[in-house]
Amino acid sequence: MLNLDFCKKLNDFLGIVPASISSFYRTVERNQAVGGSSNSAHLHGVAADLILDTGVNIESAIWHAKDLKFHGIEYDSRNRHLHLDDHPSGRIWHVIIKPDGMQLSIDRWKSEQV
Numbered sequence: 001m002l003n004l005d006f007c008k009k010l011n012d013f014l015g016i017v018p019a020s021i022s023s024f025y026r027t028v029e030r031n032q033a034v035g036g037s038s039n040s041a042h043l044h045g046v047a048a049d050l051i052l053d054t055g056v057n058i059e060s061a062i063w064h065a066k067d068l069k070f071h072g073i074e075y076d077s078r079n080r081h082l083h084l085d086d087h088p089s090g091r092i093w094h095v096i097i098k099p100d101g102m103q104l105s106i107d108r109w110k111s112e113q114v
């Protein structure tokens with residue numbers, strides 16, 4: 001089921017940052033098929049995976065995501081993939097995966113992971 005608050009934030013984000021949605025709400029079966037974690041926010045309809053358009057400035061995109069108060073922000077620079085979520089656990093995490101696969105944590109986990 002989709003979450004209207006999350007949809008509103010995603011709508012606001014996409015009004016600023018041009019991107020395509022590659023994944024949103026997932027059923028348990030779909031989540032397993034794509035290798036998602038068993039407690040994925042996608043299962044709750046509060047996560048979206050985006051492919052940023054060519055030319056989008058990633059620092060600006062992440063700034064907008066933080067400004068909109070998405071709880072989970074993960075950007076993989078290898079494929080311009082941006083995951084945004086509002087996990088129901090309330091966990092806050094921001095990660096950038098660099099071209100060499102190393103992870104750069106912007107903020108520490110601020111609440112317990114579930």
Ligand SMILES: [Zn+2]
Nearest residue numbers: 047048049083
């Ligand atoms: Zn995702």
